[in-house]
Amino acid sequence: MAAVLAPVRTPQPSLTGRTVVVLHAHPDDEAIFTAAAMHRLAARGARVVLVTATAGELGPVLRPLRAGESLAARRRRELERACETLAVARLVLLGHRDSGMAGWDDNAHPDALAAAPTAAVARRLADLCAREGAEALVHYDPQGIYGHPDHLAVHRAGAAAAGLLGITGYEATVDRRRPRTRRPHLVDQAAGARVGWEPAGIATVVRADRDDLRAKRRAMAAHATQVPRAATRRVGFAAAYGTEWFRRIGPAAVLDELS
Ligand SMILES: [Zn+2]
Numbered sequence: 079m080a081a082v083l084a085p086v087r088t089p090q091p092s093l094t095g096r097t098v099v100v101l102h103a104h105p106d107d108e109a110i111f112t113a114a115a116m117h118r119l120a121a122r123g124a125r126v127v128l129v130t131a132t133a134g135e136l137g138p139v140l141r142p143l144r145a146g147e148s149l150a151a152r153r154r155r156e157l158e159r160a161c162e163t164l165a166v167a168r169l170v171l172l173g174h175r176d177s178g179m180a181g182w183d184d185n186a187h188p189d190a191l192a193a194a195p196t197a198a199v200a201r202r203l204a205d206l207c208a209r210e211g212a213e214a215l216v217h218y219d220p221q222g223i224y225g226h227p228d229h230l231a232v233h234r235a236g237a238a239a240a241g242l243l244g245i246t247g248y249e250a251t252v253d254r255r256r257p258r259t260r261r262p263h264l265v266d267q268a269a270g271a272r273v274g275w276e277p278a279g280i281a282t283v284v285r286a287d288r289d290d291l292r293a294k295r296r297a298m299a300a301h302a303t304q305v306p307r308a309a310t311r312r313v314g315f316a317a318a319y320g321t322e323w324f325r326r327i328g329p330a331a332v333l334d335e336l337s
Contacts, residue, residue: 090122091122091335092122092123093119093122093123093124093332093335094123094124095123096119096123096124096125096213096332097124097125097126097127097210097211097212097213098119098124098125098126098127098212098213098214098215098216098332098333099127099129099203099206099207099210099212099214099215099216100112100116100126100127100128100129100215100216101129101131101203101215101216101217101232101235101236102128102129102130102131102232103130103131103132103191103218103222103226103228103229103231103232104130104131104132104134104137104153104176104228105130105133105134105153105154105156105157105160105301105304106134106137106153106156106157106160106298106301106304106305107130107229108128108130108157108160108164108297109160109164109294109297109298109300109301109305110264110265110298110305110319111223111250111252111265111322112216112250112322113160113164113290113293113294113297113298113322114284114285114286114290114291114293114294114319114320114321114322115216115284115322115324115333115336116128116164116166117163117164117165117286117289117290117293117294117297118284118286118287118290118336119332119333119336120164120165120166120167121165121289121290122336124332125167125168125210126164126165126166126167127166127167127168127169127170127206127210127212128161128164128166128168128169128170129170129171129172129203129206130157130169130170130171130172131172131174131191131199131228131231131232131235132172132174132175132176132177132191132228133150133153133154133171133173133175133176134149134150134153134176134304135148135149135150135153135175135176136176136177136178136182136184137149137153137176137303137304138303138304139303140302140303140304140305140306141302141303143303149303152303153301153303153304154171156300156301156302156303156304157169157300157301159300160296160297160298160300160301163293163296163297163300164293164297168210170206172191172199172202174189174190174191174194174199174228175187175189175190175191176190176191176228177190177191177192177193177226177227177228177231178190178227179226179227180225180226180227185227190227190228191227191228191231191232192227192228192230192231194231194235196231196234196235196238197238199231199234199235199239200234200235200236200238200239200242201239201242203215203235203236203239204238204239204242204243207239207240207243207245208243212245213245213246213331213332214240214245214246214247214248214328214331214332214333215236215239215240215243215245215246215247215248216236216247216248216249216250216324216333217232217233217235217236217237217240217247217248217249217250218230218232218233218236218249218250218251219233219249219250219251219274219275219325220233220237220249221233221272221275223250223251223252223265223273223274224265224268224273224274225268226268233249236249237249237327240327240328244328245328245331246326246327246328246329246330246331247326247327247328248282248324248325248326248327248331248333249324249325249326249327250322250323250324251274251275251280251323251324251325252265252273252274252275252323253274253275253277253280253283253321253323254272254273254274254275254276254277255276255277256274256321259314259317259318260314260317261308261309261311261314261315261317261318262318263318263319264305264309274323275323275325279325280323280324280325281324281325281326281330281334282323282324282325282326282330282333282334283321283322283323283324283337284321284322284323284324284333284336284337285320285321285337286316286319286320286321286322291315291316291319291320294315294319294320295310295312295315295319298310298319
């Protein structure tokens with residue numbers, strides 16, 4: 079009688095010693111667009127450094143703030159909780175002001191990210207990536223996924239910084255041809271611009287496993303002032319948020335080793 083062997087899961091190679099810097103515009107973007115990839119990277123041993131460019135002080139307020147509490151302070155705490163969930167090794171806040179939606183006067187505020195000189199932001203990012211020994215920088219596609227002025231600024235600075243160092247740039251996006259699910263992705267509720275990118279231009283796709291999904295739900299739920307409760311219900315979550323998409327500028331790097 080032949081022995082029956084239990085299926086053996088091939089262990090995935092460790093990513094210990096590898097570093098990725100992940101740049102986002104506002105607290106919550108890391109959870110919505112890249113949490114599965116960040117969680118998987120950390121679970122495999124990579125060092126994930128999250129850089130959040132603004133405090134998100136012009137976002138909605140879905141939960142009441144405490145007396146005297148600012149939205150920026152609350153969102154920082156939400157971000158720190160999300161970082162714990164995603165095992166982020168280091169959080170860096172660039173301290174720019176939220177620029178608000180396209181056309182708002184806030185776009186031109188002297189501290190607004192959208193008004194900051196791209197070269198200066200890129201230099202700061204490049205220095206950070208160099209000190210961290212990062213092999214890749216994650217930022218946004220050329221239309222900022224959905225056209226928000228701060229997201230466009232993240233693309234400009236991220237692309238310039240990756241270019242300065244000659245490291246791979248991964249541009250977070252969404253596949254605009256993806257099948258529509260019963261629960262719309264939050265990005266589909268964003269005002270105005272056409273969202274995402276054509277699939278032919280998307281090089282790297284990360285599909286969340288069960289642990290990644292659980293972490294992503296928790297990370298999104300941590301941003302309770304921004305993310306409606308309905309968006310993080312378990313049923314339907316995997317279909318709406320279980321895939322993350324990246325354009326890639328440069329050679330294949332650590333995100334391409336996640337599948
Ligand atoms: Zn954002």
